[in-house]
Amino acid sequence: MKAVLFPGNKQVAVVDRPDPRPGFGEVVVRMRASALCRSDMSLYYGKPVVGGEATKTGAIVPGHEPSGEIVEVGQGAYGIQQGDRVSVYLAIGCGRCEWCHAGYRMLCPEWKCLGFDVDGGDADYLVIPAINCLKLPEELSFEAGAVMTDMIGTQYSAQKRLQISGASTVAIFGLGPMGAAGVLIAKGRGARVIAIDVLEDRLSLARELGADEAINSIEHNPVEHIRELTGGAGVDAALDCSGNPKAQNSALDSTRRFGSVAFVGESFSTTINPSDQFIRKQLQVIGAWYFPLSEFEEIARFVVNRQIRVEKMITHRFTLDQAPEAFRMFDERKTEKAIFVWS
Secondary structure, eight states: OEEEEEEETTEEEEEEOOOOOOOTTEEEEEEEEEEOOTTHHHHHTTOOSSOOGGGGGSOSOOOSSEEEEEEEEOTTOOSOOTTOEEEEOSEEOOSSSHHHHHTOGGGOTTOEEBTTTBOOSSBSEEEEEGGGEEEOOTTSOHHHHHHTTHHHHHHHHHHHHHTOOTTOEEEEEOOSHHHHHHHHHHHHTTOEEEEEESOHHHHHHHHHTTOSEEEETTTSOHHHHHHHHTTTSOEEEEEEOSOOHHHHHHHHHTEEEEEEEEEOSOOSOOOOOHIIIIITTTOEEEEOOOOOGGGHHHHHHHHHHTTOOGGGGEEEEEOGGGHHHHHHHHHTTOOSEEEEEOO
């Protein structure tokens, strides 16, 4: 089979590897779509954001947002059969701890990440525990399945916790793929959406996805503009998907009293003023990272029933042989959400 590797120094190799076989409790998935993610670039740069020693070897196949069809079922793999269409849950847990039993396998102390610790979906075939297979409704394409885990799943779970509804006005800061997914989910929940970014192309895409207002934060002070749009009150909820400290502060500052804020974008350090920004405003502030394993069926129903065209987030499609070009363009931000596809 063909597989992608990152040998180092921003190099991308497409190599031949033996076709995998399933172990106990595992299945083999024939890949049909696998999405690129900004966190993949940490491997591309040789500075992985998650993972253990295996992640640093350059021998792990990337790709933590795959979908495909089951072609082989190993002994002890239950609840799944050959021919099933699946998305794949990226977190592999021990299966014994309280977090695994609760479905939050990414919180398992022994968790391993698909595409970082173990081979991921940027290959013709993928071996994965059967428990990580998320059955994909017939109404949804493989492309939809690839973008419905990391982005759509994270946004759905976060906005469910924030209780976003048709009565909500929501600000979304950072309109990369995660922010674009936030627009789709918030509109699917009936909210009024204000989208904020520094790039006009992203703001245009946000409008296409349903954003009611779009603010270029270079040209306008986003906090002041949001207050103008909300009669001085501020938004009911804000989600920062950028990880940028300035945007995180703007999210706190633009939210009304008793509102809610979710930090979704990864960042290492941000300086805030807790007293003024959320204690005295009585804000609810949460961190949002992925979704519980049990929630995918609900997410899939939501996407189907609300007729959310998640494929609209995809700007570029590549074959696996085009992986060097795909990651170069993604690194240069010449694409937004890009995916590998198999015919």
